[in-house]
Amino acid sequence: MDISGKTKICGVIGNPIQHTLSPTIQNAAFNHLNLDFIFLAFKVRPAELEMAIQGMRSLDIHGLNVTMPHKNKVINYLDEIDSTVESLNSANTIVNKKGRLLGFSTDGIGAVKALQENGVDLSSSKVVLLGAGGAGRAIAFSIADKVKDLIVLNRDIKKVKNLELDLKLKFDKNIHYETLSQDSIQKNLRSSDLLINATNVGMGPNSKLSIVDPKLLKSDLTVMDIVYNPLETKLLSDAKIVGAKTINGLEMLIYQGAASFELWTGRKAPIEIMKLATLKQISNKGAFN
Ligand SMILES: NC(=O)c1ccc[n+]([C@@H]2O[C@H](COP(=O)([O-])OP(=O)(O)OC[C@H]3O[C@@H](n4cnc5c(N)ncnc54)[C@H](OP(=O)(O)O)[C@@H]3O)[C@@H](O)[C@H]2O)c1
Structure with missing residues (x-):
């Protein structure tokens, strides 16, 4: 993976976040398709959510997944939400489109x-x-x-x-x-x-x-x-x-991650690559420890 000044940054925010499988799922897909993207995990405490979303704008972070406990509150800080997010009152995916933050739910x-x-x-x-x-x-x-x-x-x-x-x-x-x-x-x-x-x-x-x-x-x-x-x-x-x-729950996890990937990159997600990388990560680390 070559990281340069042009590399697009995506990530997941949540608390706790250290056991997340999302970096494994997304980086496997970025690498497989040779996309100049990187995916990281960010621990964000509830009191710091608004600042984290401001940070997404100022650091020009391209996309975020949002996990517990921020899925509901995060919609207060977005510029647009789709109708599913409106019905659910929660979002798990943000796309930064030229400074406008768009919220989606892929679960x-x-x-x-x-x-x-x-x-x-x-x-x-x-x-x-x-x-x-x-x-x-x-x-x-x-x-x-x-x-x-x-x-x-x-x-x-x-x-x-x-x-x-x-x-x-x-x-x-x-x-x-x-x-x-x-x-x-x-x-x-x-x-x-x-x-x-x-x-x-x-x-x-x-x-x-x-x-x-x-x-x-x-x-x-x-x-x-x-x-x-x-x-x-x-x-x-x-x-x-x-x-x-x-x-099992890995199926939904992969497909919701794939839908987020497609929103960020506009490319079809390589499902089998994402699944294999995740299974490998799970078998190396045991039960997510
Ligand atoms: N595979 C995936 O992609 C994926 C995606 C999202 C979530 N998940 C998993 O789905 C699970 C739920 O997540 P969530 O975000 O929906 O959590 P949540 O908003 O906290 O909802 C928890 C649900 O579990 C119920 N519950 C908890 N303890 C219970 C008990 N002892 N007996 C009966 N019902 C109980 C709650 O019922 P009450 O309303 O009565 O409290 C509520 O319906 C978690 O394990 C999460 O990791 C998986």
Whole structure:
């Protein structure tokens, strides 16, 4: 990699940020296509978010990914946001277009691509989505008008009720919602063929936990878990045991990163290169340590 005065700088801001896989994903793609770009990770504390975005303008940083805890607040400091960002009230990608900062959200695009590229026909799918946090909202907005049926279950009923109201405004379509419990999962999984976990359960130190009682899983189900640390969550290993099809969180991670890459470079993202580099990084470093 030759860095010069013309090299375009991209990066990710968040806190904590040291375990991010984004530099691996993006630099692999820049190098593969011989693009004069570099991608770095920046730790930005919440109180410093506004200054960091001003810094993006003054240092002429070309593009940023935005991760926790800044996805909502960052939109206050941008010049333009697209309609998805407006609906979600959060952005994960910024493009610096000649000093104007444009905000996008690629999480939903990433989830849809992950499903489609793994052979899921959304138009015939009856979906149970677990979680109405940032990622759950993004997924709900991107699949609501594509699937046959969508039910969203969340522990905090107020959050999922708000999501349902927002979805109805945009799609004029009935979306069902209930409080997340093993009973509501059991009832709704009976007639569903796609289960998506968009909660934190099963992540990191809680990797022995699953949000779904294994007895409720069935072989004719596709199960996508968006948690990517660990890659095979307890939910996915339980799903494999009953013979269900599984899709891990790396798929969505790569496709949302690919959508950001395409916004910054205008080039088609080399998906397999990005995936291989990330798997190599994970196998070298263990469970993201
Ligand atoms: N693969 C990818 O590309 C990708 C992209 C984005 C996020 N993610 C992953 O997705 C997960 C969620 O991220 P997020 O940004 O949506 O986080 P978030 O906004 O904090 O939302 C967390 C969600 O998890 C639920 N939850 C947390 N603990 C729970 C528990 N013990 N029981 C039931 N529900 C529980 C919350 O329910 P309440 O509302 O009731 O609190 C909420 O729905 C994280 O693991 C993140 O790493 C992956």
